[in-house]
Amino acid sequence: MSTSERLIESTRELLWERGYVGTSPKAILERAGAGQGSMYHHFKGKPDLALAAIRRTAEEMRATAEGVLGGPGTPYERIAAYLRRERDVLRGCPVGRLTMDPDVMADAALRAPVDETLDWLRERIAGIVEEGKAQGGFAASLESEEVAAAVVATVQGGYVLARASGSPAAFDAGVRGLLSLLSAHNTRTE
Amino acid sequence: MSTSERLIESTRELLWERGYVGTSPKAILERAGAGQGSMYHHFKGKPDLALAAIRRTAEEMRATAEGVLGGPGTPYERIAAYLRRERDVLRGCPVGRLTMDPDVMADAALRAPVDETLDWLRERIAGIVEEGKAQGGFAASLESEEVAAAVVATVQGGYVLARASGSPAAFDAGVRGLLSLLSAHNTRTE
DNA sequence: GTCTATATAAGGATAGAC
DNA sequence: GTCTATCCTTATATAGAC
Numbered sequence: 001m002s003t004s005e006r007l008i009e010s011t012r013e014l015l016w017e018r019g020y021v022g023t024s025p026k027a028i029l030e031r032a033g034a035g036q037g038s039m040y041h042h043f044k045g046k047p048d049l050a051l052a053a054i055r056r057t058a059e060e061m062r063a064t065a066e067g068v069l070g071g072p073g074t075p076y077e078r079i080a081a082y083l084r085r086e087r088d089v090l091r092g093c094p095v096g097r098l099t100m101d102p103d104v105m106a107d108a109a110l111r112a113p114v115d116e117t118l119d120w121l122r123e124r125i126a127g128i129v130e131e132g133k134a135q136g137g138f139a140a141s142l143e144s145e146e147v148a149a150a151v152v153a154t155v156q157g158g159y160v161l162a163r164a165s166g167s168p169a170a171f172d173a174g175v176r177g178l179l180s181l182l183s184a185h186n187t188r189t190e
Numbered sequence: 191m192s193t194s195e196r197l198i199e200s201t202r203e204l205l206w207e208r209g210y211v212g213t214s215p216k217a218i219l220e221r222a223g224a225g226q227g228s229m230y231h232h233f234k235g236k237p238d239l240a241l242a243a244i245r246r247t248a249e250e251m252r253a254t255a256e257g258v259l260g261g262p263g264t265p266y267e268r269i270a271a272y273l274r275r276e277r278d279v280l281r282g283c284p285v286g287r288l289t290m291d292p293d294v295m296a297d298a299a300l301r302a303p304v305d306e307t308l309d310w311l312r313e314r315i316a317g318i319v320e321e322g323k324a325q326g327g328f329a330a331s332l333e334s335e336e337v338a339a340a341v342v343a344t345v346q347g348g349y350v351l352a353r354a355s356g357s358p359a360a361f362d363a364g365v366r367g368l369l370s371l372l373s374a375h376n377t378r379t380e
Numbered sequence: 381g382t383c384t385a386t387a388t389a390a391g392g393a394t395a396g397a398c
Numbered sequence: 399g400t401c402t403a404t405c406c407t408t409a410t411a412t413a414g415a416c
Contacts, residue, residue: 003399003400017292018211018292019209019211019290019291019292021208021209021211021212022211022212022291022292022293024390024391024392025391025392025393026390026391026392034400035400035401035402036392036393036394036400036401036402037399037400037401037402038399038400038401040393040394041399041400042399045392045393046391046392046393092289092290093350096347096350096354097290099282099349099350099353099354100209100282100287100290100350100353101209101212102207102208102209102212103212105353114354115354115355115356118350118351118354118355119354119355122351122360141370142370143366143367143370145363145367146363146364146366146367146370147367147370147371148363148367149348149351149360149363149364149367150344150363150364150365150367150368150371151367152347152351152364153343153344153345153346153347153348153350153351153360153361153364153368154340154343154344154347154368155343155347156343156346156347156350156351157286157342157343157344157345157346157347157348157350158339158343158347159289160283160286160289160290160308160343160346160347161308161312161339161342161343161346163289163290163295164286164289164304164305164308164309165305165308165309166305170312170339170343171343173335173336173338173339173340174336174339174340174342174343175340176333176336176339177333177335177336177337177338177339177340177341178340178343178344178368178371180331180332180333180336180337181337181340181368181371181372181374181375182371184371184374184375185371185374193381193382214408214409214410215409215410215411216408216409216410224382225382225383225384226382226383226384226410226411226412227381227382227383227384228381228382228383230410230411230412231381231382232381235410235411236409236410236411
């Protein structure tokens with residue numbers, strides 16, 4: 001792996017573990033096994049490197065979500081698969097956590113990938129709910145954008161609960177709770 | 191307000207805005223209008239001051255939640271009132287956001303109030319769901335702990351979505367989505 | 381109790397040698 | 399491209415005067 005690649009990957013890890021504010025160039029360099037010269041040769045500085053890292057992480061999250069949401073099954077099953085997908089729950093969401101980072105939110109460039117990814121996710125799920133309504137699986141009374149927001153919020157909030165309690169159980173409980181409520185609106189149970 | 195009080199209040203504000211890692215003693219002192227001597231006279235250091243601030247914030251959040259959850263109405267109405275309670279959505283949850291702070295999570299003392307508060311909240315709501323089941327308002331098939339986790343997660347995740355999109359609308363959408371799912375399990379609609 | 385030094389380390393970046 | 403040296407600022411804390 002090239003030095004530039006190692007810098008990006010190390011930054012991705014540290015942003016996930018410690019956030020932007022909590023990540024120093026020094027820590028990145030140590031993890032990447034690179035010197036300062038390399039970092040400032042390949043990137044303009046911390047924000048520039050972080051941008052590359054955030055963009056990649058956002059893309060990855062999108063691809064992972066699409067892999068499940070675009071898979072086989074009824075709309076309900078695809079949403080359930082997304083919610084139940086295997087996760088490193090205690091590490092939190094590498095994208096969602098950035099919303100709590102003041103320096104990320106204050107920088108339009110750093111913030112854009114976060115915003116776009118979470119937005120895309122909600123729209124993607126809302127579209128699946130619409131599919132379900134059209135096929136008759138989901139009750140027509142459901143507001144797809146609202147259900148989608150509840151789904152994504154349950155995941156993002158689940159990370160918070162799990163990290164607070166130090167156990168993935170709270171995440172799983174939230175997911176099961178939401179699915180139990182949602183399944184009542186799903187008439188295609190074959 | 192005493193100097194000690196001003197220090198705690200300033201710390202509370204900064205922890206909310208920037209988290210623990212992003213808050214420096216210097217910034218606290220400036221906001222409190224105090225000198226370094228005062229801070230190190232009243233508190234052992236940054237972690238000690240932060241602990242006082244976090245404890246107070248946690249107590250306040252609990253009192254606010256109890257004010258709504260312990261209010262009048264059916265179980266469904268009380269949970270709905272909690273979800274719809276007025277919030278400064280874009281600021282996020284002053285307790286929940288600390289779960290993304292590595293230095294808070296690494297310190298058992300700082301972490302305890304966060305853990306306890308979110309735990310209490312889930313249990314409190316689970317108890318209300320149980321009430322609803324006993325009274326016949328909620329379907330007996332609901333798992334109260336799971337529904338409670340979904341409720342709290344929707345709130346915590348709603349903050350994430352709202353901050354990402356820069357608008358409280360996403361929070362409100364998630365809340366409405368969850369309530370629309372939950373209301374179908376509520377037979378006391380008088 | 382509060383203030384002003386003072387101290388050590390870390391954050392973040394530049395300069396220039398190799 | 400990468401390294402080391404150097405720079406200025408901030409983070410966090412201590413010491414001691416008032």
